[in-house]
Amino acid sequence: MPLTSITNLHPSTFLLLGIPGMEAMHSWLSMPFFLVYISALLGNLSILFIIRTDSHLHEPMYFFLCMLSVADLIISTTAMPKILSIFWFHDREIYFEACLLQVFLIHSLCSMASGFILAMAFDRYVAICNPLRHSTILTHRIIKNLGLAIAFRGAVLFSPQPFMLRWLSYCRTNIIPHTYCEFMALIKLACAETRIYRIYSLTAAFLTGGLDFILILCSYTVILYTVFHLPSKAAWLKTLGTCGNHVCVILVAYTPAFFSFLTHRFGHHVAPHIHIFVANIYLLVPPMMNPMIYGIRTKRIRDRFLQVLTSPKF
Template sequence: MSDSNTTVFTNPSSFILLGIPGLEVAHIWISIPFCAMYAIAVLGNFTILLIVRMETSLHAPMYYFLCRLAVIDLVLSTVTLPKMLSIFWFNSREIDFSACFTQLYFIHCFTVIETGILVALAFDRYVAICNPLRYSTILTNRVVAKIGMAVLLRGSLLTLPRPFLETRWPYCRTNVIAHTYCEHIAVVKLACADIRFSSYYGLLVIFLVTGPDVSFITFSYIQILRAIFSLPTKDARLKTFGTCGSHLCVILAFYIPALFSIFTHQYGHNVPLHFHVITANMYLLLPPMLNPIIYGVRTKQIRDRLLHLLTHKGT
């Protein structure tokens, strides 16, 4: 490993992932909760997909969007966790140059797609509560398919230019990445090139994605709350607001770890490196694990169908 730190590289064929710097001796213990989170994410999201497929009453726009969210969470967790666990368990730290940038692209791409699906779910709740009589005519299967395609294309195309350019930069400082996966900032810092374009393009993507998405979700819920408070009884208000509870919890599960990771990178200059790495991992691990739990617990149709499957198998 000392040779990797001192040798000069020019476009190395592979990178070396250190895992969690400073906590190498604890990698096996750290792998236990990480592995458990991954298992819950895979089992939970596949369960959501299976239940929606089997239950014809769930063949509705909200659940189609939920299935897309489950697929995204499976991709995000699978792109990072298996390699991370191989570092922890087998000290398999090498990752191919092209595989590193492929991983980086998938992380950025599906993160953008996920925020788009959260917007789609907010739109679904807005129509269901503010225009319930027109719900079936506004959110037809054709419209749902178009929204899904638009979200997919936006994520795929907006995040493509940056890794496409970055693979052509010379990487001559070192091939050692102080992280558990090919995290963007950790990778581009190794380049012997002007990386300002990458920074500016990253800000542009945030401006084109996060700003409009958060604004639309906020606007949707302002209208939803106005509609809820106009209902005549407290029970009606609570019941209607309860239909939004799952989506609100998923939004918080997605944005809070993301914001926490961003702020620790920007302002936590005195924070130990291993803390930065762990928070970056939580940003990718928590939403895929929590989303199926949130929808499974808070959505009556999914909960009832799951209980029916479990009790039916038990008998």
């Protein structure tokens, strides 16, 4: 299907180019992308199954991990099938409504994933800084309400996006140089003034990922202060070891996210294919890595996983 460059005010479809400048490598890139997706599906489903079936893992940290796994599953499934369709079948066309839905789901669920990581940091803060009250502070009711509040925040903050994009006029092009529909990528196609939309995007990003990251840093500052006032070095190492998994998840989630966010808005000299490739890493790698980090580094999950694999019933 030939690519078109001029569109009407409200196109019925958009065309996703994939990774600009790397079209010749799409078939090769499809294999690692496919493996990442399969790994994310199997890993997160395994985490959900293991925690669901092991009553010893029914603790706040693992409940928040389940919430993160659900968000990661939906994020991956929202983006990856279309990406693989572009790479394998050159199926670039996406309906306008489907594009708007993809924008909302990706941004709101990434916000929710960030919130669940913050909730896990809060759990570590309470467990280390106030261990005697951990079970009374993080009750099942509080955990449920925290999860609902995080989901509500993501849905409310990003629900205006589809309506904003629908109100815009697209008289320049219907070609999106990306592998998936993203708010700022569509804003750049509009022929109207979009300053207010950009300010909204920055504000929503700060109120989710930016604010979450600041609060996580604050919680770990207090955690480190508490740890280094413990009586022995062995106690330091044991306590820090319980936070190691979560720190790895934070690094995996936020490093590509901040790079993608900053280059999208300020990195005008960054090559487009580099930016799009990092944007895909930010969206697809954390859902794969999170279950691996917890599955490999958490003894209780690892032992339960091995028990399931070796059980005659399975």
